[in-house]
Amino acid sequence: MPCGCKLEDLLAILHDRAPAKADAVALQRRRVEHGLLSVGIKIHELGDGSQFLSLVERLGGALRVLESNMYKHAQASLCLVLPPVGNARAAILLLECIEHFIGSTLFGNRKIQIQVCSPGRLNPRRSALLAIGFYLGSDTLRRYRCGDLETTVSRDHRYQRGQRLVIYDAGGDFDRGFEWWERVGSGNDRLIRRELPFENGRTDLLTGNGSRLDIENINLLATLLIHAERQGYWNELGKQFEDEMLSLLDRHLLAGLVSAPWVRSDGAEDLDDTTFFSALQELVAYVFQESARVKKTSGIHFSEWHELPARSLGILYEMQSLLTKYRTEVIRQSCLHEHGGRT
Amino acid sequence: MIHAHQPGAQPIDIPEVIPNPAVVPRQEPAPKEPAPKNPVKEPEKVPAG
Numbered sequence: 001m002p003c004g005c006k007l008e009d010l011l012a013i014l015h016d017r018a019p020a021k022a023d024a025v026a027l028q029r030r031r032v033e034h035g036l037l038s039v040g041i042k043i044h045e046l047g048d049g050s051q052f053l054s055l056v057e058r059l060g061g062a063l064r065v066l067e068s069n070m071y072k073h074a075q076a077s078l079c080l081v082l083p084p085v086g087n088a089r090a091a092i093l094l095l096e097c098i099e100h101f102i103g104s105t106l107f108g109n110r111k112i113q114i115q116v117c118s119p120g121r122l123n124p125r126r127s128a129l130l131a132i133g134f135y136l137g138s139d140t141l142r143r144y145r146c147g148d149l150e151t152t153v154s155r156d157h158r159y160q161r162g163q164r165l166v167i168y169d170a171g172g173d174f175d176r177g178f179e180w181w182e183r184v185g186s187g188n189d190r191l192i193r194r195e196l197p198f199e200n201g202r203t204d205l206l207t208g209n210g211s212r213l214d215i216e217n218i219n220l221l222a223t224l225l226i227h228a229e230r231q232g233y234w235n236e237l238g239k240q241f242e243d244e245m246l247s248l249l250d251r252h253l254l255a256g257l258v259s260a261p262w263v264r265s266d267g268a269e270d271l272d273d274t275t276f277f278s279a280l281q282e283l284v285a286y287v288f289q290e291s292a293r294v295k296k297t298s299g300i301h302f303s304e305w306h307e308l309p310a311r312s313l314g315i316l317y318e319m320q321s322l323l324t325k326y327r328t329e330v331i332r333q334s335c336l337h338e339h340g341g342r343t
Numbered sequence: 344m345i346h347a348h349q350p351g352a353q354p355i356d357i358p359e360v361i362p363n364p365a366v367v368p369r370q371e372p373a374p375k376e377p378a379p380k381n382p383v384k385e386p387e388k389v390p391a392g
Binding site for chain 2: 317
């Protein structure tokens with residue numbers, strides 16, 4: 001998919017209204033943190049798109065910025081494809097710069113759908129874990145209606161991606177210029193490659209009205225899962241995460257959800273969205289019920305509440321605990337290397 | 344908001360989105376962008392003498 005603009009051009013324009021943040025993005029744009037994946041963002045505007053007019057104009061006009069790309073949410077007036085950056089923090093800063101420029105919020109905005117793009121195609125099972133992990137870990141629990149996930153490539157002749165939370169790339173531009181970490185020797189030494197090991201291929205997630213936390217969580221989850229798939233530096237940790245995530249789902253009798261088709265791959269014969277949608281609805285129903293149960297029992301004093309083990313508090317707390325555990329572990333192991341230790 | 348209606352019953356409103364009770368809301372940092380500069384005012388000219 002073609003990027004609507006070059007990052008340098010975009011930052012030069014955003015600098016007018018958000019100089020400090022635009023400078024910070026420029027500094028960090030290629031910086032990979034803790035061996036996590038680079039992050040791309042697409043903004044789908046479900047309103048009339050008027051707030052983006054001035055930005056699009058300054059970037060070279062709709063024909064150049066928007067219309068080179070046929071992909072967007074079915075209800076969107078426009079889809080702005082942002083160039084990828086090296087880390088989740090830079091992606092969040094870039095969105096904040098755009099917020100300053102257009103004068104309205106992008107995070108948690110019902111008229112804005114944020115799509116988070118991660119390099120590398122995850123297999124269907126890992127795509128399921130990515131989607132379920134995102135859903136359980138988000139700061140917002142959403143219900144989905146049929147049509148909420150419809151895009152311009154859901155049913156088109158060429159791509160037929162269906163209605164899914166997870167969407168594979170459609171080929172096109174791919175920026176490989178980000179670090180990729182590997183283990184060498186007996187597995188204790190770190191090799192930093194200057195390029196991603198994929199020539200192209202992405203796994204995207206349609207977050208809906210997404211948040212900063214969603215971007216950070218997806219970045220962590222996609223990193224662990226793709227490293228498990230491609231024997232990257234976080235291979236072992238990624239596989240350990242998969243096992244823990246599967247046993248979490250198993251404890252809640254949701255392990256069967258992973259077998260549903262959470263992503264449609266090229267050439268898949270079954271065009272039916274209902275199996276996926278049933279799995280998503282089962283997850284949503286379970287989580288909303290769980291949330292109501294938590295609300296009822298929240299009479300416990302706050303300090304006692306946080307002393308209870310996550311497992312006794314339910315699936316949402318267990319997911320938070322899992323995300324915190326793996327985020328901490330990634331940072332700990334990567335810092336150990338920075339200070340000359342071995343992991 | 345999804346409205347579930349049944350004849351003769353009170354309509355039930357089912358929210359489409361709710362906050363995740365397990366996530367502690369973060370305090371987003373206040374914007375650090377510098378305030379726009381006021382135009383520099385030229386000192387008024389006072390006639391000499």
